[in-house]
Amino acid sequence: MTNRLEDLLSTLQAAATLEDLQAVLESLRDHYKVEHTVYHWVNSVGERYGAGTYSAEWVDRYLEKDYLRMDPVIFGCFQRFTPVSWKELDWSSKAAREMWQDALDHGLGNQGYTIPIRGPNGQFALFTLNASLSDEDWAQFIDDNARDLMILGHEFNKKALEFEQWGEDGSTPALSPRELASMSCLARGMSRAQAAAELNISEHTLRVYIESSRHKLGAMNTTHAVARALSAGIIII
Amino acid sequence: MTNRLEDLLSTLQAAATLEDLQAVLESLRDHYKVEHTVYHWVNSVGERYGAGTYSAEWVDRYLEKDYLRMDPVIFGCFQRFTPVSWKELDWSSKAAREMWQDALDHGLGNQGYTIPIRGPNGQFALFTLNASLSDEDWAQFIDDNARDLMILGHEFNKKALEFEQWGEDGSTPALSPRELASMSCLARGMSRAQAAAELNISEHTLRVYIESSRHKLGAMNTTHAVARALSAGIIII
DNA sequence: CGCGACCTCGCTATTTATGGGGAGTTTTAT
DNA sequence: ATAAAACTCCCCATAAATAGCGAGGTCGCG
Structure with a gap:
């Protein structure tokens, strides 16, 4: 056998x-x-x-x-x-x-x-x-x-x-530590205000991270960015 | 061996x-x-x-x-x-x-x-x-x-x-087909208007699905709901 | 030393999402 | 058969996110 x-x-x-x-x-x-x-x-x-x-x-x-x-x-x-x-x-x-x-x-x-x-x-x-x-x-x-x-x-x-590269291009863009932390907070359900408080930064700064994450991930909006980050395995809930 | x-x-x-x-x-x-x-x-x-x-x-x-x-x-x-x-x-x-x-x-x-x-x-x-x-x-x-x-x-x-002593609560709430489809659209980056068009329903109806999904998933907001659905494996990007 | 990437903060205006009401039909399950 | 769940639609008011303009400091790399 x-x-x-x-x-x-x-x-x-x-x-x-x-x-x-x-x-x-x-x-x-x-x-x-x-x-x-x-x-x-x-x-x-x-x-x-x-x-x-x-x-x-x-x-x-x-x-x-x-x-x-x-x-x-x-x-x-x-x-x-x-x-x-x-x-x-x-x-x-x-x-x-x-x-x-x-x-x-x-x-x-x-x-x-x-x-x-x-x-x-x-x-x-x-x-x-x-x-x-x-x-x-x-x-x-x-x-x-x-x-x-x-x-x-x-x-x-x-x-x-x-x-074949089923997982599209395979090259997941690297997010900076703060960007990852921002995505992680959002994935866990925090609002912008809560996430900013959690990270001890102003809400505006948080917004900058979210924006840059979105661009790096090629996402249309925050939800999309978080979804992509999760799927790519670069953040874990 | x-x-x-x-x-x-x-x-x-x-x-x-x-x-x-x-x-x-x-x-x-x-x-x-x-x-x-x-x-x-x-x-x-x-x-x-x-x-x-x-x-x-x-x-x-x-x-x-x-x-x-x-x-x-x-x-x-x-x-x-x-x-x-x-x-x-x-x-x-x-x-x-x-x-x-x-x-x-x-x-x-x-x-x-x-x-x-x-x-x-x-x-x-x-x-x-x-x-x-x-x-x-x-x-x-x-x-x-x-x-x-x-x-x-x-x-x-x-x-x-x-x-399963540690995973008893792991029973992910079952979402209805339309709820899953809504979550899936959002996870792929669509706005509510786009998702509603995709599903051929009014934007308000879509909102009902998002809301019910959120409640079933115990999520604080849409992003959280999508993140949980992804993590639970009930939707795929 | 300059370049780029990262981190931090502020303002205004517009678009979008959320939360609370209700109400009807169809499909599924007991 | 009857109840429960799912699916569909509408209004209004508020909260939140997005888009655009900025600015300045730190750190590492070539």
Whole structure:
């Protein structure tokens, strides 16, 4: 077993292009004898990268129907820490059930297992296996392979991140200490007056810091600046 | 090797109290023959829980000196996805170097390896090994054990979350879809007028969502609400 | 020594956000 | 079926943030 994992990981390490990653997913599918293997990287703005063995029709339909906004897999994984078998998710909403039926009609198997992978800057990716198996067989399969899959998912994500700068330019502008302190106060809910008092400076001086932070961060307003500072990890609430 | 990992994981699975977790960390330290093993956990509000084999003196000093706010390990891991060996971090600032010397004086080894672990609701934990080894030996050690450590770190975090004695209030209030969309627009820098246009609603309706979001999130103002939503991981920029 | 970056303070005017009222329909859940 | 929650709209007055003009001191770097 471990040998196979090592083989898969070496193939992954050797990947040099996005096409190689696609090929890795296909060999994973064949190795685990499942219907589909998928990796996709999600963010709310709509930028995304996906690779996997889903049919082009299903992918198109998924995007067309905007299933991203209702998919219990996305929603569920976003709110949990551990990998999840699809049947554990909440399919109670009507929209979700319709989507599920639609998926089955497009060649997806009845079982799924998705590993949420989180990184800095709100990076969030999903690594998914989809198969047609009985509940028992699927549970056994997961039990046997959960750890390997976690390693694979994380290594895959690491590799995917190497290729492109998903986190935009990657060069987070450096804020001065006072600017960081100002952003931090605002992020913790202080008004300008309170933050100025906290930092023992005049409110006007604080304003100068906020302004300069905004410009450095390329933000439209204070809220935006604080949001960017948080996302960039340069301040922590 | 794998057998040892399985042993460690069974011990971890059997843990029933926080004291057991502490004991697991100690046996991990002994097993890997390192100076220290540490797990610490940060939640969206900034409360922290830590367990590990550091001396009480060092923990006290760390808290007293507020090293949390400057520790390159914390900061570095917060901004990266992959585990990191301490020497790769940025120790250029004077405060960081002083802290490093202080740490050595308090019995820490010269090498460290920290795995950042992220979960829902902005959950963020660090799993750390600290040792006294040459750079080469340490690199070899990491090379040999990186995957096992990742599994261990994630399993440890999973176990720690099960207890949830310190994270009970971590239940982030659920925002409605429109509230989330409003927060998301604001986080991306839109003014209220722009966000209202984006969502095809009146500016007043948008205000209602912002207000209700603020109340649900316990925020003092819009910026605070957006910051909390981001930290909680319920929106992404 | 000058240059730039950082830190500090003040003024005025305009735009925007906030806080308090209310009121109706639709969707979801019990 | 009925209640709860979510979604949508409107007015008014005040508080706060933004944009523009300034000025002067400290510190490190080449």
